[in-house]
Amino acid sequence: MTAVGIGLPQTAPEALGTTLELVERAGFDSAWVLEAAAVLDPLSVLAFAAARTTAVKLGVAVLVLPLHQPVLLARALATIDRLSGGRTIAGLGVGSDQLPFEAFERRREERSARFEDYLGVMRALWNDDAHAGPFVTLSGTALAPKPVQRPLPIWLGGGSPPALRRAARLADGWVAPGPAATADFARTAARVRELVGGTRPFTIAKRVLVAVDRPPVAVDAWFRAVYGRPDDLGVVAAGDAAAVTERLLETRAAGAEHVIVQPVGGGERAQLTAIAEHALPALRR
Numbered sequence: 639m640t641a642v643g644i645g646l647p648q649t650a651p652e653a654l655g656t657t658l659e660l661v662e663r664a665g666f667d668s669a670w671v672l673e674a675a676a677v678l679d680p681l682s683v684l685a686f687a688a689a690r691t692t693a694v695k696l697g698v699a700v701l702v703l704p705l706h707q708p709v710l711l712a713r714a715l716a717t718i719d720r721l722s723g724g725r726t727i728a729g730l731g732v733g734s735d736q737l738p739f740e741a742f743e744r745r746r747e748e749r750s751a752r753f754e755d756y757l758g759v760m761r762a763l764w765n766d767d768a769h770a771g772p773f774v775t776l777s778g779t780a781l782a783p784k785p786v787q788r789p790l791p792i793w794l795g796g797g798s799p800p801a802l803r804r805a806a807r808l809a810d811g812w813v814a815p816g817p818a819a820t821a822d823f824a825r826t827a828a829r830v831r832e833l834v835g836g837t838r839p840f841t842i843a844k845r846v847l848v849a850v851d852r853p854p855v856a857v858d859a860w861f862r863a864v865y866g867r868p869d870d871l872g873v874v875a876a877g878d879a880a881a882v883t884e885r886l887l888e889t890r891a892a893g894a895e896h897v898i899v900q901p902v903g904g905g906e907r908a909q910l911t912a913i914a915e916h917a918l919p920a921l922r923r
Contacts, residue, residue: 640890640921643668643697644910645845645900646687648677649863653906658690660907664914668695668727670845670898673702676863681714688722696722699729699813699845699898700795704749705742708756708774709781712763716785724786729813730757731795732804750800757792757808764790793843797826806833811841816900817865817873818844820885820892827893843896844889849876850912852903860902874902879916886917897921 644661646669647653661669669687671680680698687696696718701711719726732753733739739746755771762769763781765788770776793811794804797818805812812830814823827842834840847869849857857876861869875885889897899917901909 640894641667641841641896642918642921643670643695643843643896643898644913645670645672645898646683647901647906648672648674648680648683649860650904650906651678654683654686655690657906657910658687660910660914662691662694664910664918666694666914666918668697668896668898670697670699670900672699672845672864672900674864675866681718684718684726685721688718688725691722691725693725695725695727697727697729697793697898699727699793699843700731700815701729702733702737703730703756704733704744704752705737705739706756708759709763709779711756712760712781715760715790716764716781716783719785719787719790720783722786726785726787727791727793727811729793729795732801750804754804754808761789764788793841797822802826802830803833806830806835806840810839811843811896813843813845813896813898814894816845816847817871819871819873820888823889823894824892831893841896842893843898844892844894845898845900846886846889847874847900847902848882848885848909848913849874849903850879850882850901850905850909852876852905852909856903856905860904864902879912882913883917883920886921890921 671683673680732749755773759774768777791810793813794809875882
C-alpha cells in the first residue's frame with residue numbers, strides 16, 4: 639500500500655494548527671516540512687507538529703546538512719523524535735551548487751565531504767560511538783536524550799549520479815524533490831532501486847507539488863517565493879481534484895512508495911479536504 643504524506647503550509651503559519659488536525663483526522667501517514675529561505679524554520683515547525691499530533695510520521699525533506707552544525711542538529715532531531723514519541727524522519731541533502739555556502743563559512747567544493755562527515759557525527763552521537771572525520775572528531779562525547787528510534791530513519795535527497803549512489807549506500811530511503819518531473823523521477827527511482835539491490839528495507843519517496851482549483855497567479859507566487867523562480871517546467875500538478883489525483887497516481891506508477899503531496903498557491907484547508915476525499919482513497923487502493 640502506498641504511504642501518503644502532506645506538506646505543511648510553512649508560508650501560512652495561521653493554517654498550521656488546523657492543517658495538522660485535518661491531516662491526522664483524515665488518516666494521512668505523514669506530515670512534511672522543507673528547508674527554504676522563504677518559509678518557517680523546518681525544525682521549529684516539526685516540534686510544533688509533534689505537540690499537535692499523535693500518530694502521523696513527521697518528516698523534513700530535505701535539510702542541507704553541510705550548512706548545519708552536526709552536533710546541534712543531532713540534538714534537535716533527537717529532541718523532536720522524543721517529543722513525537724518516535725515519529726521523525728530526517729531527510730538530508732548535500733545542497734545545490736547555487737546555495738550561498740560562503741555565507742555559512744563553508745566551501746562549496748567541500749559539501750559532499752562535509753555531508754558524509756556530519757552524517758557520521760550524528761549517527762555516532764545517537765549511538766555513543768566515537769567518530770574521526772576530516773572536519774569533526776568525537777571521543778567520549780555524549781548526547782542525551784537519545785532518539786526514541788534506534789536508528790532514526792535517514793532519507794537522502796538529490797538526483798545526480800553521486801547523490802543516488804550516496805543514498806543507496808548510506809540511507810534508509812531516498813526522496814525526490816517537488817520540481818523533478820515524473821519521467822525523470824521514474825528513471826532515477828529505478829536507478830536507486832538497482833543500486834540498493836533489495837538487500838534491506840529502503841523507501842523511495844517523491845514530493846509532488848499540487849494546486850487543486852487554485853489560480854495560476856497564486857501558484858506562480860508560491861513557486862517564486864520558495865524556489866526563487868516560476869514553475870517554468872510545469873511540474874505543479876494543477877486542476878481539479880480528479881486531474882490532480884491522476885498525476886499522483888502517475889507518480890506512484892513511476893516508483894514512489896511514499897507520495898508527499900505538497901499543496902501550493904494558498905487555500906490550504908480546501909486543498910487538503912479535496913486531497914483527502916479524492917486522492918487519498920485512490921492512492922490507497
